[in-house]
Structures are given as structure tokens and as C-alpha cells.
Amino acid sequence: MENEHYIRELINRLARLDAASAWQGNLNPAQRAVLSYLARANRFSRSPSHVAEYLGSTRGTVSQTFKSLVQKGYVIEQRSQTDKRAIHFDLTDKGARATDEPKLMSQAISKMTKRTTDGLTASLETLLLSLLAENGGRAFGICNQCRHFETRENGGHCTLLSEDLSSIEATKICNEQEPA
Amino acid sequence: MENEHYIRELINRLARLDAASAWQGNLNPAQRAVLSYLARANRFSRSPSHVAEYLGSTRGTVSQTFKSLVQKGYVIEQRSQTDKRAIHFDLTDKGARATDEPKLMSQAISKMTKRTTDGLTASLETLLLSLLAENGGRAFGICNQCRHFETRENGGHCTLLSEDLSSIEATKICNEQEPA
DNA sequence: ACTATTAGTATCGAGTCGAAACTATTGCAA
DNA sequence: TTGCAATAGTTTCGACTCGATACTAATAGT
Numbered sequence: 001m002e003n004e005h006y007i008r009e010l011i012n013r014l015a016r017l018d019a020a021s022a023w024q025g026n027l028n029p030a031q032r033a034v035l036s037y038l039a040r041a042n043r044f045s046r047s048p049s050h051v052a053e054y055l056g057s058t059r060g061t062v063s064q065t066f067k068s069l070v071q072k073g074y075v076i077e078q079r080s081q082t083d084k085r086a087i088h089f090d091l092t093d094k095g096a097r098a099t100d101e102p103k104l105m106s107q108a109i110s111k112m113t114k115r116t117t118d119g120l121t122a123s124l125e126t127l128l129l130s131l132l133a134e135n136g137g138r139a140f141g142i143c144n145q146c147r148h149f150e151t152r153e154n155g156g157h158c159t160l161l162s163e164d165l166s167s168i169e170a171t172k173i174c175n176e177q178e179p180a
Numbered sequence: 181m182e183n184e185h186y187i188r189e190l191i192n193r194l195a196r197l198d199a200a201s202a203w204q205g206n207l208n209p210a211q212r213a214v215l216s217y218l219a220r221a222n223r224f225s226r227s228p229s230h231v232a233e234y235l236g237s238t239r240g241t242v243s244q245t246f247k248s249l250v251q252k253g254y255v256i257e258q259r260s261q262t263d264k265r266a267i268h269f270d271l272t273d274k275g276a277r278a279t280d281e282p283k284l285m286s287q288a289i290s291k292m293t294k295r296t297t298d299g300l301t302a303s304l305e306t307l308l309l310s311l312l313a314e315n316g317g318r319a320f321g322i323c324n325q326c327r328h329f330e331t332r333e334n335g336g337h338c339t340l341l342s343e344d345l346s347s348i349e350a351t352k353i354c355n356e357q358e359p360a
Numbered sequence: 361a362c363t364a365t366t367a368g369t370a371t372c373g374a375g376t377c378g379a380a381a382c383t384a385t386t387g388c389a390a
Numbered sequence: 391t392t393g394c395a396a397t398a399g400t401t402t403c404g405a406c407t408c409g410a411t412a413c414t415a416a417t418a419g420t
Contacts, residue, residue: 003297004286008198009220010304011285012213013234015195017311018188020236023378030407033192040189048368054193056200061408063369068406085367085416105191106184108310116303117183123292123300124190130288131197203409210376228399241377243400248375265385265398 018105026072027098034065035074038091039099042143042172044161046088050175054140074098141177144170148178198285206252207278210235214245215254218271219279222323222352224341226268230355234320254278321357324350328358 019029027035037054038046052062066089069075074095080086091099109117132139143149148160155167160176199209207215217234218226232242246269249255254275260266271279289297312319323329328340335347340356 003301004289005283007289007297007301007304008283008285009216010301010308011191012195012198014304014308014311015192016213017236017315017317018192020377021315028377028406033196036189049366056197057407058409059368060370060410064407067369083367083417087368103185103188104314105188105307105311108307108314109184109187111310112303112306116306117187119299120303120307121183121187121190123296123303124187124194126292126296127285127288127300128190128194130291131194131285134284134288135197135201137197200408208375208408229397237376238378239399240379240401244376247400263386263398267399 014105018103021104024101025098027074030065031069031074032098034062034069035091035095035099037173038075038089039096040173041140042165042169042174043088044163045140045173045175046090047086048089050140053138053175054173056137069095138175139177139179140173140175141179143172143174143177145180146174146177147180148176149180194285198283201284204281205278207254210245211249211254212278214242214249215271215275215279217353218255218269219276220353221320222345222349222354223268224343225320225353225355226270227266228269230320233318233355234353236317249275318355319357319359320353320355321359323352323354323357325360326354326357327360328356329360 022029022032033055034051037051041050041054048059048062048066051057052059055062066075069089070077073092075089076092078088078090080088112120129139131137143158143165144151144156146158148158149165149170150157150159152164156165156170157163158165158174158176202209202212213235214231217231221230221234228239228242228246231237232239235242246255249269250257253272255269256272258268258270260268292300309319311317323338323345324331324336326338328338329345329350330337330339332344336345336350337343338345338354338356
């Protein structure tokens with residue numbers, strides 16, 4: 001069927017038009033994508049490797065991107081005590097502010113009916129999962145929708161990492177997430 | 181509503197994962213996007229300007245991309261007789277072959293139900309139109325769905341450009357298209 | 361105690377990208 | 391018809407992406 005290619009074209013064109021409008025200020029689309037991931041990821045998932053896997057990129061490329069984000073003050077390095085190889089990056093205030101800048105596409109989406117956006121969300125999620133299954137990628141889903149998540153009084157607990165989680169943290173992306 | 185950002189994220193992530201798998205062979209994602217547009221556009225719409233507008237890019241950038249596509253033999257230059265400024269590019273056989281190379285995302289899409297893909301197509305189209313309206317972009321729709329199109333015996337006719345169209349050509353993208 | 365694996369970085373070359381300057385046409389108006 | 395503005399395309403610049411590859415340092419497994 002010809003339709004597969006058409007959907008693919010639509011997605012790529014939409015992303016391209018969005019990227020064109022994402023050049024504002026000091027940032028390019030790739031840098032913005034990293035910032036936006038960082039804002040949504042929990043503290044176990046903010047390393048170069050995780051970003052690279054999430055974005056379908058490589059550690060080398062992402063390492064470069066972090067270098068310029070650090071230089072420009074959007075992000076700060078955080079070395080791990082336990083594993084001296086590991087690093088993760090946190091958003092600075094400037095970085096956090098940059099993640100909610102004007103987005104033409106978000107406006108366009110908000111003009112659609114709830115019915116349409118709900119359907120769109122569901123079918124895009126289906127597609128994403130199917131694509132990830134195809135190339136062995138991980139879902140990077142939300143922490144509290146994970147099979148290793150247990151609800152606690154004020155937040156939750158991860159049975160995989162044996163770590164307590166604040167209620168905010170439980171709503172973020174985790175690289176270890178496996179759908180419940 | 182938070183959902184707008186989520187849909188935007190999904191589209192960008194999907195496009196990013198697709199781009200990562202589009203590096204195969206001699207081509208990068210941007211070059212592939214140009215090739216793929218060329219394959220779907222009619223003879224009035226294959227110039228650097230049109231490609232740039234379609235992809236949300238600039239003439240300068242697209243000009244660079246065409247330079248390397250020509251060098252690598254995917255595309256040939258075609259100067260216009262009537263307007264000596266104008267150029268358009270045609271796919272070579274090699275270029276045409278490159279447009280239907282294995283695409284992970286197309287496979288993933290073909291695994292979805294017809295019901296889902298139909299809904300997805302419709303909502304992505306709605307979104308695209310809404311986005312284009314927002315930033316004054318043109319639709320680049322299909323020739324025979326245009327208000328300037330008239331059906332003829334073997335093909336059609338464009339009342340805007342006063343040009344006859346083969347039936348194949350009438351199914352292609354036109355930069356002048358205005359929905360009927 | 362080795363050795364394999366893992367995390368991250370540096371470097372290379374091709375190419376993207378917006379911005380801006382530039383060339384060659386064509387269109388329009390006085 | 392001349393004279394300038396608009397249009398089509400190219401070139402150059404600098405920052406950066408990107409995959410590939412080679413590298414360093416730390417940790418894990420045997």
C-alpha cells in the first residue's frame with residue numbers, strides 16, 4: 001500500500017517545519033531536543049548514553065552537543081560519586097526557561113478538537129512502539145507506568161534500582177522503564 | 181493542556197528515529213528528503229525554491245544539497261528555455277531507485293490496522309494544514325485536487341498555467357496547488 | 361589479576377543550516 | 391527604453407550535526 005510512505009512523509013515534513021521554527025535564539029533543533037528530553041527525564045536517565053539512545057543518535061554526537069550546551073550555560077555537568085565513569089547533566093534555570101519557548105506546532109495542535117488529539121496521540125504511540133520493537137529500541141516510558149514501580153505514601157519506589165522516588169520524579173521518563 | 185507538547189515530542193522523536201535509519205548508503209536524511217520530494221513533485225515544482233519552501237529550509241541550503249546530489253549522480257540539472265534564471269532538477273535512474281529503499285518506519289506503519297492508519301493520516305493532515313496556516317505556508321497538495329484543475333480525455337489541464345497534464349502528472353505535488 | 365565491557369571524549373570529513381552578500385535575469389513603470 | 395525593483399539561484403561564512411573510529415578511564419566478571 002502506498003499509504004505507508006505518505007504517513008512517513010507527513011511525519012517528516014511536520015518535524016522539518018517544526019525544526020525550522022526551532023532555530024530561534026542561541027539554539028538549534030538538536031540542542032533543543034536534548035534540553036527538552038532533559039526536562040522530562042528522571043535523574044537516572046540524563047546521561048549522554050541515554051540521550052543518544054532516546055534520540056536515535058550516538059554518544060559521540062551527543063557529547064559534542066552537551067559541550068556547546070555547557071559553554072552556553074544551558075546545562076551543568078554532574079559527576080557520579082559511585083561510578084566515576086558516569087556523568088549526568090542537569091538543566092540550569094536558563095535551560096529550563098528555554099524549554100518552554102514559543103512553538104508554532106503546539107499552537108496548531110491546540111486548535112484541534114480533543115477527539116482528534118486523543119486519536120492522534122494513541123496512534124502515534126502505537127507507531128512508536130512498533131518502530132522501537134522493530135529495531136530493538138527501548139520505550140523510555142514514564143516511571144510510574146513501569147512494572148518496577150511501587151506507590152508509596154509521598155511518591156513511589158523503584159524495585160529495580162531500589163531507590164525512593166518523589167512524586168514529581170515518578171512522572172518523568174526513565175531509561176529502565178518497562179510497561180506494566 | 182500538556183498534551184500539545186507530548187504530541188509534538190512524539191512527532192519529533194519519530195522523525196528523529198526515522199532520520200537515524202535514513203543514513204544508509206551514500207545519502208543523509210536531508211538529501212533523502214529532497215529526492216523523495218522530487219519523486220512526488222510535478223515538473224513545475226522541482227526547483228530549489230520550491231524544495232526549500234516545502235522543506236521549511238532556505239534556497240541557499242537546498243542549493244548546497246543539490247550540488248552534492250548532482251556530484252553523486254542522483255539528480256540532473258535542467259535549465260529552462262523561457263526563463264533563464266529558472267532551473268529544475270530531475271531524478272536520474274539512480275535517484276529514483278534510492279527513493280524506494282528499505283524504511284523501518286514504513287514497515288512499522290504497515291503493521292497497523294487500516295482503521296488506525298486512516299485516522300492517523302487524517303489527523304496528521306489536519307495538523308499540517310493548521311501549521312501551514314499559522315506560518316503562511318503553502319499546502320503543496322496534489323495537482324488534480326486543485327481548483328485550477330480540469331479533467332480532460334487523457335489527463336487534465338491547468339487553468340492557472342495554461343498547461344496540459346498527463347494523468348501521471350496530475351497525481352503529483354504542485355507548488356501552485358490550491359485545494360478545490 | 362587480567363581482561364572484557366562500559367561510559368564518555370576527541371578527532372575527522374562530509375554535509376546541514378541560517379544569514380548575508382552576490383550574479384544574472386526578468387518585470388514593471390515612468 | 392531605460393532604469394530600477396523583484397526574483398532565481400549561488401557562494402561564502404561560521405557554528406554545528408552526524409557517523410565512524412580511535413582513544414582514555416573506570417568497573418565487572420572470571
